[in-house]
Amino acid sequence: xxxxxxxxEYLQRVIPVARxxxxxxxxxxxxxxxxxxxxAPNVNDHDSAFAGSVSSLAxxxxxxxxxxxxxxxxxxxxxVLRASSLQFRTAARGDLVAIAHAPDPRDVDRMLRGIRKFGxxxxxxxxxxxxxxxxVAEHEGDYAAGTEDPVxxx
Numbered sequence: 001x002x003x004x005x006x007x008x009e010y011l012q013r014v015i016p017v018a019r020x021x022x023x024x025x026x027x028x029x030x031x032x033x034x035x036x037x038x039x040a041p042n043v044n045d046h047d048s049a050f051a052g053s054v055s056s057l058a059x060x061x062x063x064x065x066x067x068x069x070x071x072x073x074x075x076x077x078x079x080v081l082r083a084s085s086l087q088f089r090t091a092a093r094g095d096l097v098a099i100a101h102a103p104d105p106r107d108v109d110r111m112l113r114g115i116r117k118f119g120x121x122x123x124x125x126x127x128x129x130x131x132x133x134x135x136v137a138e139h140e141g142d143y144a145a146g147t148e149d150p151v152x153x154x
Contacts (some may be wrong), residue, residue, distance in 0.1 A: 002028055002068060005115040011064065018060060021053055026097070030072070033100040039131075040069065041098065049092035049136065054129050058086060058139035061098035062125035066143045069108070075115060076147065082122060083142040092131035100127045111145065120146040 002010070004025040012019035022041050027033040033055060042053035059081055066079045102108070102143040103123050114121030 002071065004028060005133065007064070007068070011060065015060065017056055021056065023057060023060065028064070030069075031102045033061055033068060035064065035098045035100075037096045037098075039095050045070055046091070047093065049131065051088065054088070054096065054137050055084075055086050055090065055139070057096055057098045058127045058129050058137060059084060059141055060147045061100040061127045061129075062141040062143060065100040065102065065125050066123065070145060071152060073112065075112075075145075077115060077145040079143055079145045081141055082144045087138045088108045089135045089137060092129075092134065092136040094131045095130055096100070096129055096136065098127055098129045100125050108143050115145060115147060120144060 004027060007025040008023070009026065011023065020041065022038045023035055026036050037053060037057050039049065042049050044050040053107060063079055063081065070077050070079070103125055107123050111121035111123040122142060122144040124140055124142050127141065128135060129137040129139065
């Protein structure tokens with residue numbers, strides 16, 4: 001399991017929009033990953049959170065859950081988003097928190113079997129984006145992982 005500070009630095013290095021948005025990892029574990037983004041760099045012209053920021057935060061939270069899971073399993077694999085669904089529930093007028101929930105263990109096992117047998121697998125991750133007590137958006141992301149060497153940036 002990665003240290004949140006180290007993981008934040010990694011994300012901001014390999015995914016530059018994470019730095020621009022001010023995203024930081026708050027918690028990472030087997031059951032969930034939490035990312036935060038401050039309101040100020042993610043505001044739109046209506047004084048609410050920019051939809052693209054909400055979407056990016058949700059997608060990155062799901063990606064981070066898969067990335068961290070593979071790290072715990074000692075699998076070196078690149079992860080990409082294959083498909084995405086996002087439902088906006090209410091406008092956010094404050095800092096954002098994305099919570100990526102662990103997928104069903106059977107789906108995780110199926111992904112692992114695919115990676116071990118074919119060098120690739122996929123899994124769906126559900127993410128909630130909140131601002132204070134408000135549910136801002138719900139995201140379902142279908143992530144694919146493959147054992148080709150991921151890109152490392154200096």
